[in-house]
Structures are given as structure tokens and as C-alpha cells.
Amino acid sequence: MVEKILKKDDIGKLYSELEKEYKFYAPTKVKGNIAFKHILNAEEIELDYLNSKVPPKDVLFPQKETIFEYRYEGKEVIIEERKDLDDKLLIFGVRPCDAYSFKLLEDFFASGDFQDDIFLKKRENATIIGIGCNSPRQSCFCTSVGGHPFQKESTDVFLSDLGDTYLVEAISEKGKELVKKLSWLADAKKADMEKSKELAKLAEDSFTTKFNFDLVTKVLDENFEHPVWQEISESCIGCSSCTFLCPTCTCFDVIDENDEYNNRGRRIRIWDTCQSCLYTLETSGHNPRPAKIQRCRNRIMHKFSYYPSNYDCLGCVGCGRCITACPVNNELRLIIDKILEIQEKSGEKVSA
Amino acid sequence: MPNPYIPMLTKIKSIISENEVRDIKTIELEFQKEEDYKAFDYIPGQFAEISIIGKGECPIGIASSPTEEGTIKFTIKKMGTVTSSFHNSDIGDTIGVRGPLGNGWPMEELKGQNIVVIGGGFAFSTLRSLVLYVLDDNHRKDYGDITVIYGNRDSGEVLYRDVLEEWEKRDDINVVLTIDREEEGWTRKVGFVAAIVKEVAPSPDNAVAIICGPPIMIRTAVDELVKIGWKDEKILNSLEMRMKCGIGKCGRCNIGEKFVCIDGPVFSLAELKKMPNEY
């Protein structure tokens, strides 16, 4: 491993050096909220943040994305594939939970017989610089889903905020090369490493939300039909804040957008959400998931039951965005509690 | 690796209006590139995402059989935006095709067994494909007896009259056509599909039932089959779901952990019973 030290004042220097080679994405303030945007000026970078409102997944899987463009010449159609997929991307200052979400997304889009070329190409060309989470929020629960506020595996380079400086650790081969390029970085001392470890420990101990997801999955598998779902979906108003702000939600809709006056158009994909009744509505009028109860259940089952059985991992990174985003406070922690209650109650019955 | 969202381009070769009310058409497509046709290697029961570029895409079962060389056919009912645009298309228009997708009927497993095909309405397209495949000279010997029970609301709705007439003339296939209500000039059976299934009472011995049709027909026909001793594993259904990508990425066609587009659309009744009732 290669450990270096980056002074906080040198972020600008790092930016101007890397910006030439990469499309540089970093957290910045947009209308009061933190979002990952293409940075044009180093001063926009805001590294001292809790977490972004919209997850950085939208850099690689934007809300609206062109699949291909087409143009009409008489009755002939000419399809043009995207050419910008080879741009090198740098996603700077990603929290470990979101970095882990990139891995989940990559696994999902690469699974099965068909690979999502668009996402995978972008992912391949992206370098991720993670940053440790010194103060996890109350709504965070990454340690329960196999994550950690200082988890480094899913990143290429990992930063730890040591106060005035960042400890820079190169994790992957890609990361090592990147750090090599930044030859002006000072070497890290042992004390810096110790401090980083200390911070990691402190952060880990500060978690207030912990779940036993193995148990949750088990209970979910057995209780698809259970009155608790009615209770869970009762106060849900069916807005899609939870899914739109989720770093692992991948559902999309495909539509053709036309520029009719110029005889051209593009087939695009836009985020879609299982919380919308139109998501499954068939043309015939039949809807397999017509009510809120089925839609709420689908979201929870998808993350904590279908994902484990299909991909052998939870479909959640524990960022807590859905918890803070729910406008009616019908949040995940309460839902999980209610699900686990089923188990407790049935356990009581057995012992009685 | 090619981008799986990019369609292969075809042109409409012919359009056949299938029924009296003219809301069902069969379109025949011709690939623009020879290699695309070669790559489009399918079995009966699979589907493809076909699109009018600029209007949108929709999943449609392949109505032609792989044994009909040089062409693929889709039977399309006028329902929504995309299917209506198909109905408004002309010969020579460009159509995008992505596929073949889905698992299709298990043609290998069916070998050596008797096949009972039960269909209703315009869901008969992939069944047409299957029967044509089995009746092909190269394949006929691999399969046992074939019974086809095909029901419709009235005689005007019967699809694929030309092939049905041909089948009726053959002696290696038993074709039972039925309509819901009596009609002047109709010489075949009258009654709902379930009633006809009861009447025909296909034997469950060494046989597989293949069912495709409206949900109510599937349910009643399956009930009849179970009553006369059919096992869940031997009853195959083809499901429908709203789909966008067709390759297991867009998320909407899941029934429990299964995706209809990649794990289906063909499921046995035994499999369906294990899945949540969300279809």
C-alpha cells in the first residue's frame, strides 16, 4: 500500500492536475443541498459534508440517459451509438456506503446473460476516490449491511479526514497509478495512520442503528403474505423519494424522445420507481401490483429478500437516505422493527 | 460485446389482418443484415422487443417458427401507443428488433412426450410457433401425439386460419377448435375452453400441457387438468408482464425474485405455486 498526506489547502492543486485527464465529479452545494456535479472550479468542492442528497450513482447512472440516438432519412433509420462512454471519470469524495453501492450496481448490471454495456463501460472508466465518514448520522446503518464508515474495498483511493490534512491511501491498481501521478504528495507518517484507525474506531462505535439482516431476510422470505404489510404501507403516500434517493435502486423506464422538426431523436432511459402504480400497469389495464401494500412490500422484499437470493448480498448499503427522505416518516427502521416483531411474536407462540 | 439495448433493423415484408374487427395484425419482418438474422436464433415461446423507432418498444411473442426460414412474424393486437403505431405501419417501414429474449418452451425436454396445447384468443401466437416447430418434418418424430385446443369468443376472432385448416387435414395432430357461443355456419365445438378440456380429457400419461391465454381461461383450464390427474410440473404457462428492457435490468417484471423476461415467460405450474401471487 501507498500512503500519502494531502493538505486541505492543496485540494485545488489536486483538482487542477487531475481535471485535465478526468471529468472531475465532486460533492458541491446545489441550491442548499450537496450533490455530485461536474466541477469546473476547485472552490466549488465541498468535502466537509454529511452525505449528498442524491447519491453519486447519478454520475454513472444519471436520471436521464441516452441509450442511442437515431435519425430518419426517408423511411431509413440510422442508429448512432453513444461515443462519450470512453471519457475518463473521477468521482471524488465518495462516502464508503456510496462507493459500495457502485459495486452493487456493477454486479447487478453485469449479471445474467445480458450486460448493461452503457453502465459497465462508464464504471470501467471511472476512478473512485472515497472519503471516510468521521461522524455517521443516526439514520446510518452501514455496519449492519456489511459496510463500515471507513470501508476502503470499493474505492480506488481512500481519504481519511485528519483535521488539517487527508491521509491518502491507494487501494486498487488504478488508485496506485493515480497516486503515483501526484508525485508532490508527502509521505504519510505512522502517526497519521494511527489517527485514521482511531477515527475509524470512533465512527464505528457511534452507530446507534444496528440490524440483524440475516434474520430480516429469513422473516421476509417466510412472510410474504402477512398483515404487517398493511400496517407498513398504511401511512405511505406513494411518493418516490425513497427510491429516487436510493443509491442501489436501478429501475428505469425506456422512452423515445423525438426532435420531430429535425427528424431525429434519441431513445433514453429515465429512473422509474416501483412506488408508482404505473410501473407495472399493463396496457390491458391489468396491474399486478395495484395497491400501495404490494408496492411497499416490493421495495422491502427487493432489497432484503430478492437481492440476497439472486445476488447473494443485500440490496442496501445502509446510507439512511430513505430514512431521512420519507416525508411521512414511514421509515426503514420502523419497517424493519415491525418485520422483526413477527418473528418475536411467533417465537413467543412456539415457546408458549 | 454489443450494446444489448440497440435493436437490429428490419423491414416489414408483409402485413396480414387476422380477424374480422381488424385489430389484430401479423407482420412479417425481414432483417436488413444477414448476420442479424443468423444471430436471431430462437426457439418457440421466446419473445422479442420490437420497436418503431421514435414511438417506443414493446415485448411481443414470436409467432413464427424457427422452421419457417428467412422470416420472423409477430402478431400484434392494437392496444397502446406502440402497438397502434404498428397497425399504422406500411410495408417497407423500418422496425427495430431486439431478441430473442426469454426462455421459451422447453423443446428439448418435450421430446418423446405427448403435447397438449391449450390456447385462447390472440395469445395463440407462440403456440402457433410451437406446433409448427413440432409438425416440421425434421422434428415430428421426436414428439408424441399432439392435441391442440384453441378457443375464441367468436368465429371472427380465430387467428391463423390457413395453418389451422392445414393442421385439421393432417392425421398426426388432433385439432379442437371452439367458440364461446353458437354461431350459424360453425361446425366445430361450442363452449368455453375449460369445458372442452373436460370433454377432450387429455391423458396425463407421458404428456405436457402448454397453456397460453387470458388469465381466467388459464385458471379454469388448469383446474380441469388438475382434476383429471395432471401434475403441476407438467403444466406449462406463458406469463405476461409489463416490460421495458427485456433483459432483466429495468426491474418491473419481477414476480418475487424471478424476472419474467429472463427467467420466464414460461413457468410450470409448480414453479408458479412457489412464487408470490403478483402477476
Add this chain to the structure above:
Amino acid sequence: MTEPIVETKQSENKEWEPKIIAFLCNWCSYAGADLAGVSRIQYPPNIRIVRVPCSGRINAYFIIKSLTDGWDGVLISGCHPGDCHYISGNLVARRRFAILKELLEFFGIEPGRVNFMWASAAEGERFAVLVRKATEIVKKLGPNTKFEKKW
């Protein structure tokens, strides 16, 4: 694919002329436009007419869709209050137009982009005058570029 309805690029040496979509009610304004025609009253060729059964048929969608589709102006004309073929279609529509007009303005669309008028079947002259007026207003505003998408 449909043929281009609006040519977005004008040839450079010609003065820019707005394209205005006009929704005219079948019973009064359309007949008024007709009368203007047969009476040989000149009015600007900038308008493209869509005939609708009644001004009450005009949904706000039509107007906003026209703007997003790139029309430089929208003109709506119906029977005078009290003369509606369907008795009160234009009265219901008038309330709708009032709200839309104010909202469009509040959202920052120039007030003159969308214009409303009444013209009866006998008012060929009035029709021509008002179309001229509307065309001038829109022309002063310049091309409608607010709804252009990036390509």
C-alpha cells in the same frame, strides 16, 4: 416520422417572422377567418389554424404543448360571450384562459406569447385586425427559445 411543421431556422437574409398556432372555434372564429378570406381582407400569413369545436374544447395542454413544441405564439379565438353554439363553452373557457394567462406570466413567459380573442362569424374585419395585432406582439417578443431542449 412527421414532416417538419415549423422550420426552426429561417434563412438569414429574410427578416424573422413568427410562427403562430391559432385555435379557432368552429362556429364563430373559423367562419370569421373564412369571411376575412372571401372578403379579401389581408391578414398576416403567420398563423396556422387548428379548428376546434368550441373554445371550451381548448385544454391548457394544447397551449403549453404548442409552446414547448417551439411555436412562437399561440392565438385562441372563440365566439363572443353569450354567442356560444354550446351556450356556455366559451364562458367556462374564459375562466380557464384567465388563470392560464396570469400563471404563464407569473412563471416568466412573456405575456404576449399567448393571446386570446373573440371574433364572430360576421367579423372578418375584426379577425384580421386582431390577428395583425397578435402577430405584431409576438414579433416584438422574438423567437420562443425557452423550451428548447439540448441536443
Add this chain to the structure above:
Amino acid sequence: MGLETVNKDIETNLREIARGLLKDKKVDVIIGYKKGTLPLLSQPIIIDSEEEVDKLIWNNLCYVNLAKYLVPRVPRFVDSEKGNLKVGVVSKGCVGRALIHLASENKINLDEITIIGIPCNGVINRQRIEMEIGEKEILEVSVSGDNIIVKGKDFEKEFPFDEYMNDLCKGCKIRKPPLVSKAPDLCVGECEEYSNIVDDFSDIAEFEALTPEEKWNQITEELSVCTRCYACREACPMCYCNLCFVDQNKPVWFGKTTDLPDVFVYHLIRAMHMAGRCVACGACSLVCPMGIDLNKINRKLEKIVKERFDFTSGLDPDVLPPMVDFKMDDAQEFMLEED
């Protein structure tokens, strides 16, 4: 009297009334608010027994419009045998207005509900507080005197309530649910009769005076972060259409993307559909995950409807809403005329 005491009194009264209603079987279920698990949130709750009454709360974070749960009715409000249950709705002014307006649109039968009136003193603009605190975690929010006190790990900040109230609440004239003369049993708790509501709409005057270009810039900047999650629509008690215009696809009227023209058109037409119907509860802005402020637009609607048609929504179930009504002499100064 400080806010906390006022709220406490309201809460005590509310529980008293709720207990009475359930005890006397005057209602089958009550929908109200419960303490949220996060400091700036409250949670809707449905109770049907006296024991649960103490879960009901009232504070300045009860911003969800509970009328939403009645159109369509959530399953708990319908009994398989008895049919529609009698529902007690904990109502601040705007919830009461929403219920009454929905009755005027024949979406609610007023006989099947009871309005439990609360003298609302405004709700906190939670997004504004979140944004001002910025990238620090808020752990506790309370009100004391005239201030909102926000506490975190290593900070404590006070915000004057009058200023950090949701904008629509600031000039609110209908804080208690309106009394309906033809249904005297409809309301229990604190309700009021309203007539001649005077409002000068001075809060939007500044914006109205801007040039079109400036308005466009401000509005589009506000809407630029919209993710089209439709939380505003889903939280709005008036948005009950089975198929919203943005979702219609035969034909496709408007784009579904987050490009500015599409977002703009969505909000413009939604506003259009709210004319004469908006009850100024502010739920649309308060639920927005991106913190988009739609209050100005709602105020403008209120103003247009008030000035043109002298109508205030949600006061009388028997008055036709302005958009389905007309008068021969409605103002038409906006029409083109010959010079």
C-alpha cells in the same frame, strides 16, 4: 405565552376530545399525528381505541395534510362489513379546508367524517432549517417562547419561529377549520366561522413586479433540482386523479425527463390544476426531498382566484369551485381588443 405551552394545551385538549369521541363511539377511527423518529418530522397515525389516544400529538411539525388519506380511503377506513367507517380527522385549518373542498367536489361524504379542530399556529419550514444548519446533523428540535431551538452534537441554534414558519402559514387567515352551517355536527374542537377574508397578498408583490426574464430565471432556478419524484403530487390532498396528466401516454403530452422544459411544464400545469382548489397547506413544499419552494405559486393561485372570482377554497361545501362555474360578466381584460 410561549409556543410550547400553547402546543401542550392544544395537545391535551385534542386527546381529551379524541378520547371522548372514541368512548362515545361517535367515530370508529381517528387519524392524527404521532411523534416522528427524526427531529424534524411527524408521522401520521391511525388509532381506533382509547388506549392509543396518548400517542396523538400536536406540534409545529405536523405538516402532512391528513385529508390525503381519505381520497382514496386507506384500507383501515373501510370495514368489510360496515362499509365506510366514520373517521375523526385531526384538523388544523388547512386540513379542514381540504376536507370541505373535497366534499364540494363530491369526493368525500361529510357525514362519514368528523373534523377535530385545532387552532394551528403554523408549521416549521423544515427544509429551510435543514439548509441553514447545513452539513451538520440535527439531533433535536424544540420550540420555546417564540423560538425554534435546533440542537446537534456540538451546536445549538435558535431560529425565530415567525420567520422560519412555512411561508404559507405566515399570513394564514384560516387557522382553525371552518364551520359548515349545514353540518353543525361535523366539527368538534376549535372551529370558526369565516366571512370576508381580507388578504393583500403583499408577500408575492415583489416577485410579481419582476420582469418576465427575472421571473423565469428565479422559477427555473428553483425547479432545476426537481427529480420528478412527484412527492408534491402525492402529498397534495387535491391530487387524486387516477392518471395524472404527466403519466398519460395516449397521447404523450409532456416529457417525463428532468430536462428543464419538462419539469417546468409539469409544475405549470399542476399549478393550473390547483387553481381554486389549493387549500394552502404547503404540504407540497414541505415534503419535497429537494426542498423546492412551491409556496409562491400557491399564493399566486390563491390571489388570482380571490381577485377574479372572490373565492376562497374549502369554506363551504355547497359553493361550486370557480373552475367548474362561470358568470356572464367575468372579467376579460386580458382579451385582445381592437384599438
